[in-house]
Amino acid sequence: MPTKEKQLTNADRMMLKTVLDRVIPPVDDLPGAGAMGLAAQVENIAGRVPRLHGSLIKMVGALSLDLHSHAKGGFNSLTTDQQDEALRTIESALPGEFGNFLELVFLAYYGDSRVHKRIGWHGRPPQPEGYEMEPFDEAILETARKREPFWRKDK
Amino acid sequence: MAQNELADILIIGAGASGGAVAWRLAKAGFSVVCLEQGQWQKPSEYPGLSDDWEIRWRGDFNYDPNSRRRPEDYPVNDRDSDVTPLMFNAVGGSTVHWTAHTPRFHPSDFRVRSQDGVAADWPVSYWDLEPHYDLNDRMMGCSGIAGDPANPPRSPRPMPPLPLGPDGVRMANGFEKLGWHWWPSDSYINSVEYDGRPACNNCGLNGVACTRRAKGSTDVTYVPEAVRLGAEVRTGCRVYEVTTGTDGRATGASYFGPDGERRHQPARAVVVACNGVGTPRLLLLSKPEGHPRGIANSSGLVGKNLMFHPYAMVTGAFWDDMKSFQGAVGNIILSQEFYETDPRRDFVRGYTYQMVRSTGPGITAAGFSLPPVAWGGKHHEEFAERFGKTAILAVISEDLPELHNEVVLDDRLKDSNGIPAPRVRYKTSTNTRKLLDHGIRNARRVFEAAGAHKSLVTPLLRAGGWHLMGTARMGDDPETSVVNKYGQAHDADNLFIVDGSLFVTSGAVNPTPTIQALALWVSEHIATTRGDLKASAN
Numbered sequence: 001m002p003t004k005e006k007q008l009t010n011a012d013r014m015m016l017k018t019v020l021d022r023v024i025p026p027v028d029d030l031p032g033a034g035a036m037g038l039a040a041q042v043e044n045i046a047g048r049v050p051r052l053h054g055s056l057i058k059m060v061g062a063l064s065l066d067l068h069s070h071a072k073g074g075f076n077s078l079t080t081d082q083q084d085e086a087l088r089t090i091e092s093a094l095p096g097e098f099g100n101f102l103e104l105v106f107l108a109y110y111g112d113s114r115v116h117k118r119i120g121w122h123g124r125p126p127q128p129e130g131y132e133m134e135p136f137d138e139a140i141l142e143t144a145r146k147r148e149p150f151w152r153k154d155k
Numbered sequence: 156m157a158q159n160e161l162a163d164i165l166i167i168g169a170g171a172s173g174g175a176v177a178w179r180l181a182k183a184g185f186s187v188v189c190l191e192q193g194q195w196q197k198p199s200e201y202p203g204l205s206d207d208w209e210i211r212w213r214g215d216f217n218y219d220p221n222s223r224r225r226p227e228d229y230p231v232n233d234r235d236s237d238v239t240p241l242m243f244n245a246v247g248g249s250t251v252h253w254t255a256h257t258p259r260f261h262p263s264d265f266r267v268r269s270q271d272g273v274a275a276d277w278p279v280s281y282w283d284l285e286p287h288y289d290l291n292d293r294m295m296g297c298s299g300i301a302g303d304p305a306n307p308p309r310s311p312r313p314m315p316p317l318p319l320g321p322d323g324v325r326m327a328n329g330f331e332k333l334g335w336h337w338w339p340s341d342s343y344i345n346s347v348e349y350d351g352r353p354a355c356n357n358c359g360l361n362g363v364a365c366t367r368r369a370k371g372s373t374d375v376t377y378v379p380e381a382v383r384l385g386a387e388v389r390t391g392c393r394v395y396e397v398t399t400g401t402d403g404r405a406t407g408a409s410y411f412g413p414d415g416e417r418r419h420q421p422a423r424a425v426v427v428a429c430n431g432v433g434t435p436r437l438l439l440l441s442k443p444e445g446h447p448r449g450i451a452n453s454s455g456l457v458g459k460n461l462m463f464h465p466y467a468m469v470t471g472a473f474w475d476d477m478k479s480f481q482g483a484v485g486n487i488i489l490s491q492e493f494y495e496t497d498p499r500r501d502f503v504r505g506y507t508y509q510m511v512r513s514t515g516p517g518i519t520a521a522g523f524s525l526p527p528v529a530w531g532g533k534h535h536e537e538f539a540e541r542f543g544k545t546a547i548l549a550v551i552s553e554d555l556p557e558l559h560n561e562v563v564l565d566d567r568l569k570d571s572n573g574i575p576a577p578r579v580r581y582k583t584s585t586n587t588r589k590l591l592d593h594g595i596r597n598a599r600r601v602f603e604a605a606g607a608h609k610s611l612v613t614p615l616l617r618a619g620g621w622h623l624m625g626t627a628r629m630g631d632d633p634e635t636s637v638v639n640k641y642g643q644a645h646d647a648d649n650l651f652i653v654d655g656s657l658f659v660t661s662g663a664v665n666p667t668p669t670i671q672a673l674a675l676w677v678s679e680h681i682a683t684t685r686g687d688l689k690a691s692a693n
Binding site: 022023024025027045048049050051052084087099102103105106107109110111115116119121124125126127128129130131132133134135136138140141143144145147148149150151152153154 | 201203204205206207208209210213214217221222224261262263265266270280281300302304305306307308315316317318319320324327331336337338339346355356357358359360366367478481482495515516517518519520521522526527528530531532534535538539542
């Protein structure tokens, strides 16, 4: 359960790691987002974006308070199916917070160089290099230009 | 100019319209002071040069001031609104983060009452504004190509169109298969070097902020020119009241300076340029003696008739990788096949399709025009389906004015200076919903014709309130409008409004070229007829 100062505890961080593995599971040679060690980056991004920080704290708090999880010894003690069910319950109860939480996790995951390599993303900032593109070629307007003007007159 | 020295013209806001007015009136020899609550931005510090650019886009460059929470931002209570108002507070205003997609209004947009029996006609016509559109295109730097059959003939564009890219070509072919209109977009983005600024290098972040100054935001176009001509821009200055004399005329404005101290800037005329939310907020805050409902508000219409352009977003997924994160994000093609009223339909007015690209992997996953990618077992498959392989058709619908859509002052929410924040009440109308649904159905047909294997729909983009209009509208009748055809308040002949608040109706295109053409039209009027506002005349 996050502290009154809205900080995660070590127990929260352990739970978050498991949650991340359920949100983004392993693929190809990459482990899940939690096993990749991205919980710290999730927390780091949340620290920079107040809106997302609030949602992270609410999400973790809600999972900590989930009665079913509690009875079984906490989120990490559940089976993976039960963990998914707990997450779906929160997704349904707190859709806005859950959406923000996903945003946070996805920004962390897709900002990681190992993921860039897997999806074929160059990983550099868009500037200063930009991208090469073919310049506009007027030939494509051949048909569009044949149409008679059809704007509505105002008089 | 000393801080309390009388200026000829005091402009509040240095964004799209304020920048244009500052340039035109400084050029005409007026002494101009511009108060801006934000700061000059440094392009070298924009997100595009950072590894964490996607995080910054969702953080300190978020479109929503409630999420961005910079010191210069004011909060907006949007709980009672279907659409979230978006803006940027800086020199350049929202042109810092706009896509710079710059279509014009159609002549019919100014004659909605006469032609379709709804809303009201404007007191100006397209033809009144045409020379100002042309001037603005040159000042901001317009790429595009004349000859669009959906619009009146216009002068040659200063630069050729931006690249269409493989995704743009594919969508153009889709429209052509259906026999529907499409045309390359006009954009205030340099396709070649222009006016000392370089060509765009297709990084795709024009909708965040341009590190190269290839995009025409007013902090790199009008405002530096205005400063060169003698205008003074004071940043970090948050105005909380337009002040008036015993005769009811404006005398200047009171503001919090960068140090938090209260100050007053006297002026012979005041020009309010704070956008369609900020302007009514300021007018409602200004309640000097004799103005119990707020200055310029004898009609009771300040803050009323708020219009956005409600957006529906239809995303088409293609099988092959089109690298749809490459190229200017919303500056490819548009279609105005369904722009005008058709009596066979069950709604009035119409919409524009604006083609929009995708972006980087993080925001693709987090949801650009769609909800986030699925979590759990389907995540990787769904991400692969979207990333680099989608195109979007944004349905920009005309929004008709309704009195109950409004900006008021919030009872409790305040900004960092303790000034009451605006509260927005807005519901999409039945006409708008029908119009958007029509746009969604036809967008699906375009995607099918273009070869997409799937199309996904966001019926109403909540975070889509980029266009803020109608809250201090112009007109000939003081009982049904706030300002006259020259943006001059009916209640005070030296108080002018020049931003999107002026709009009588919304059209169905991005409004900034029209906002700036109106600002130049108003400025031209002041420059040519209001010599009484110059120090030399007093």
